[in-house]
Amino acid sequence: MLKLFEYNWQVRQDWFNWCQEVSQEELMKKRTGGIGGILHTLFHIVDVEYSWLCVLQGKPEFTEPFEAYASLQQVMELSERFHEEVRSFVMSWTDEMEMKVLTDISPKGEPVTFKHGEIMRHVIAHEIHHVGQLSVWSREAGKAPVTANLIRRGLF
Numbered sequence: 001m002l003k004l005f006e007y008n009w010q011v012r013q014d015w016f017n018w019c020q021e022v023s024q025e026e027l028m029k030k031r032t033g034g035i036g037g038i039l040h041t042l043f044h045i046v047d048v049e050y051s052w053l054c055v056l057q058g059k060p061e062f063t064e065p066f067e068a069y070a071s072l073q074q075v076m077e078l079s080e081r082f083h084e085e086v087r088s089f090v091m092s093w094t095d096e097m098e099m100k101v102l103t104d105i106s107p108k109g110e111p112v113t114f115k116h117g118e119i120m121r122h123v124i125a126h127e128i129h130h131v132g133q134l135s136v137w138s139r140e141a142g143k144a145p146v147t148a149n150l151i152r153r154g155l156f
Contacts, residue, residue: 001120003155005090008049008127010153012079014146015042015134019072026141027072034133038141040066041134043075045127050082052123053089056102056116093120 019027019038027039035044043066051061062082069075098117106112128148135145 001093001117001124002090004124005087006155007150007153008124008131009083009087010155011131011146011148012042012045012127015131016072016076016079018138018143018146022141022143024071028070031133031137031140033136034130036066038134038137039070039072039075041130043069043078045130046075046079046082048126049123050086052119053086055104056119057089090120 019042022038027037029037031037034041047062054061069078098115100116102114102116102119104112104114131146131148135148138145
């Protein structure tokens with residue numbers, strides 16, 4: 001699981017680098033699908049990773065809106081700020097944490113339970129899903145997407 005988090009972090013950094021070659025207008029442009037546009041999606045990826053991992057640690061979720069971070073530099077700084085805390089939690093993961101139960105409230109107000117390992121894998125899959133959207137949008141913008149290859153990244 002650690003390798004997939006490391007993969008996501010590398011790919012995210014590659015997307016931040018990609019974004020530096022794109023206009024603010026292109027980054028903010030509303031897109032079909034997802035939650036909006038390229039920059040908003042990167043913000044969402046950072047937010048969701050941090051918020052879920054905070055919940056697993058019994059800490060408050062991040063609740064600030066995208067509008068407070070509506071520049072590439074601000075989203076990159078937010079990602080960097082959250083990364084060390086997230087990384088230390090991921091690095092400290094143990095097999096005993098897999099089946100620990102988290103009880104949450106559904107959007108309908110009903111209690112739901114999740115295993116911590118399930119949430120960790122959801123966070124990984126969530127970012128991979130949105131990276132696929134970024135790849136489609138990059139082609140719409142006339143630019144090649146960041147490679148999604150897991151191999152050749154020096155992870156193993």
